Amino acid sequence: MNKALVIFAMGCALAASGASYAADNMQNMDMSAGAKQGAAANDSMSHGEIKKVDTAAGKLTIKHGPLENLGMEGMTMVFKVKDPAMLSEVEVGDKIDFVAEQVDGALTVVKLQKQ
Known part of the structure; x- marks a missing residue:
């Protein structure tokens, strides 16, 4: 014992x-570093691959990694595009960096660039 x-x-x-x-x-x-890092995560781009370009509907299907600013895991999903000109910048199979946000209740690509 x-x-x-x-x-x-x-x-x-x-x-x-x-x-x-x-x-x-x-x-x-x-201790403010975490707040700065959180703000930077909101501005950082996510990575993905174009699976479908639907110019008639103004949408892209993207297989993507985590969307930190939206708290979403990686998956394949359909996004509206903020600017229809984005659709002519990419084709199926392109690797991209992008930012998606909730715009009027719809997930929308607001920034896009090819890798």
């Missing part, structure tokens, strides 16, 4: 010392 109490006390002491070490190391950290 005595041995169990000693082991328990040592475990508590180690846990407390680790917590105080971590707290001490965080004193000089710039």
Whole structure:
């Protein structure tokens, strides 16, 4: 029983010392970096591949990675385009960088560039 109490006390002491070490190391950290990084993520482009160009409907089907600014995982989906001229800039199979946003309730590509 005595041995169990000693082991328990040592475990508590180690846990407390680790917590105080971590707290001490965080004193000089710039905690605003996370906010800056979050803002940058909203402006960053996502990567994808054009699967279909529908000029009549003004839409692109894109197989894409995560859309950080929308909190979406990678998948294949259809997007409206903000500017119909974007449709003539790409063809099926093109690798692209793009920004999609909710515009009037529809997912819309607002920036687009070929890789």
